[in-house]
Amino acid sequence: DVQLVESGGGLVQAGGSLRLSCEASALFGLDVYAIGWFRQAPGKEREGVSCISSSGGPPKIAESVRGRFTISRATSDNAKSTVYLQMNSLKPEDTAVYYCALDLERLCAKNLWPDDYDVWGQGTQVTVSS
Numbered sequence: 001d002v003q004l005v006e007s008g009g010g011l012v013q014a015g016g017s018l019r020l021s022c023e024a025s026a027l028f029g030l031d032v033y034a035i036g037w038f039r040q041a042p043g044k045e046r047e048g049v050s051c052i053s054s055s056g057g058p059p060k061i062a063e064s065v066r067g068r069f070t071i072s073r074a075t076s077d078n079a080k081s082t083v084y085l086q087m088n089s090l091k092p093e094d095t096a097v098y099y100c101a102l103d104l105e106r107l108c109a110k111n112l113w114p115d116d117y118d119v120w121g122q123g124t125q126v127t128v129s130s
Contacts, residue, residue, distance in 0.1 A: 003119075003121070004100050004101070004119055005024075006098065006124040008021050010125075014090060014128055014129065018126060019087070021083070022037070022084075022085075023080065030083060033104060035071075036101045036102075036117055037049040041097075048060075050065070050112070051071070051109070053107045053108045055106070057108070062112060065094070068088050071083065096126060097125050099122075101117035102119040
């Protein structure tokens, strides 16, 4: 079974930046599926952050991070696909465990609902200090 692996989390001061990465554990073509980023803070429900479709169409971005976070994907020379979440102007309220997830569809669903996604990574912690 394919597994997703996130990386890039850490501790950063408010106003700083981090870039999260999401890769598949095997030679699995992430580029043919919609990939989403979600986050979950302690005591809160999992929240959709952004989604990028396999090709075409603007990415979806939550209002809470619009203008600060950017999702993108890239394919390396060995055809390995990575999805990134560039996070700028971080705020303490962005502190959460961040997950990437795969939807077995090519296009992002209308809403950033966790139930639409089929495969999840283990998460990476992002902590923003004030």
